[in-house]
Amino acid sequence: MKFLTKVSVILLVTLSLQTVNAQAEDKEEEKLSLNSGTIDNQFEYVIQKSGRYQEYKVVKRTWLYALKAHTIDTLKAFHKDLADTRAVVTKQEEEIASLKSSLSNTESTLNATNEEKDNISLFGAQMSKASYKVLMWSIIAGLMAFLLFFIYKFKGSNSATREAKHKLDEVETEFEEHRRTALEREQKVRRQLQDELNKQKS
Secondary structure, eight states: OHHHHHHHHHHHHHHHHHHHHHHHHHHHHHHOOSSSSOHHHHHHHHHHHSEEETTEEEOOHHHHHHHHHHHHHHHHHHHHHHHHHHHHHHHHHHHHHHHHHHHHHHHHHHHHHHHHHHEEEETTEEEEHHHHHHHHHHHHHHHHHHHHHHHHHHHHHHHHHHHHHHHHHHHHHHHHHHHHHHHHHHHHHHHHHHHHHHHHHO
């Protein structure tokens, strides 16, 4: 009984393995076709399906013509893809050249903008900001020095003017005093003269 069970199990396993192998071979044969699949599969189909004569393979001429036509079609497709790829590459190279030119122009514009930003135009001449600041502070320092010198001179001349006015006032006072004294003296002399004249008359 056990022996029969073992034999039946072995037979079932063997049959299932053969079925699986047959299905795998069928699937492999299904993959191989003369009218579909890759060129490699089409060549493999022709090789497997061709007859044998001694050490040669006997191939149907229709298969060879079909294989030739498929190979030429594939090569044409490859050539077309290659031409399309070359056209795309050429177009991309032109776009890259255009972008490089645009980038170069943008960099030039940016450099010019940075230079304008870092420089200041003074009387039509371009100066760096540092030079401009030095020049402006120098002008301010010169004007401040000139202002201080002007104030000093003004104070000196103002003081001299006040002193001159004071001296003028003194001189005028002295002159007025001298004139009054001279006038009194003159009046006194006239009186004396008049007295003398009066005496002589009488």
